[in-house]
Amino acid sequence: MASRMLVLMLLIILILTGCSVQVQKEGAQRPRTDAPKEKGFTGYVVDRKENSILVVNPEHEDIGTNGETSKYYPAKWFSNVPDSQIGTYVEVWTDGSPEVEPYPGRARAESIAEHAAATPEGAKISESDAIRGGIYLSYGKEISLPVIEDVEFHANTGIWTVRMRDAMSADNNQAQIELEVPDVEPVELVVQEPKSE
Numbered sequence: 001m002a003s004r005m006l007v008l009m010l011l012i013i014l015i016l017t018g019c020s021v022q023v024q025k026e027g028a029q030r031p032r033t034d035a036p037k038e039k040g041f042t043g044y045v046v047d048r049k050e051n052s053i054l055v056v057n058p059e060h061e062d063i064g065t066n067g068e069t070s071k072y073y074p075a076k077w078f079s080n081v082p083d084s085q086i087g088t089y090v091e092v093w094t095d096g097s098p099e100v101e102p103y104p105g106r107a108r109a110e111s112i113a114e115h116a117a118a119t120p121e122g123a124k125i126s127e128s129d130a131i132r133g134g135i136y137l138s139y140g141k142e143i144s145l146p147v148i149e150d151v152e153f154h155a156n157t158g159i160w161t162v163r164m165r166d167a168m169s170a171d172n173n174q175a176q177i178e179l180e181v182p183d184v185e186p187v188e189l190v191v192q193e194p195k196s197e
Helices: 002-026 127-136
Strands: 041-049 052-056 061-063 070-072 075-079 089-094 105-115 146-154 159-166 177-182
Touching: 041 075, 041 127, 041 146, 052 089, 052 146, 075 089, 127 146, 127 159, 127 177
Parallel strands: 075 105
Antiparallel strands: 041 052, 041 089, 052 075, 061 070, 089 105, 146 159, 159 177
16 A cells, blocks of 8 residues: 555656646746856857858947047857858857957857847748848948848838948948848749649
8 A cells, every 4th residue: 555655656746747847848938057157149140151150249349549439349250050040139159169369250159049030010021031131132242241230120111121330340430321121021932843744
């Protein structure tokens, strides 16, 4: 009898433990226990080459000499990142290996968190899709190191406005560039099967 009670108690404990693990997985508010404790490098992915991404932080620092002020936008290439798309807002933690300093810097990523892109009511594409579209426009391609300053959707016209600057010429007189991106769903590749005769 005592052994049956013990087995029953163990079974109840296992069931309750399983339920609590499931709640932790589903709870969006719970922090990951394996997440890095320090703040990572944040910004928008503005370029990618193979398994590397270029991340530029839109929060600038005012620097200058001889009474002149210019803006410095932190920017860094991160290797070891296979999936992040251009236009995504990310936070990247490095593996602690030495970083290469010429601007923009270079480092090896250990982990990365992608922030979910907003899709306003009535929009067909997300904020990150609009940023990517702006960077790929011919005028956007002229910017050597894009700094994404603002993204806005105009539901009445179906147009996104992407405002950016070039971090490579970040003096105070540099104008903000506004790019208009149509809110059009990306066309998916459709494979047609050959007609049978």
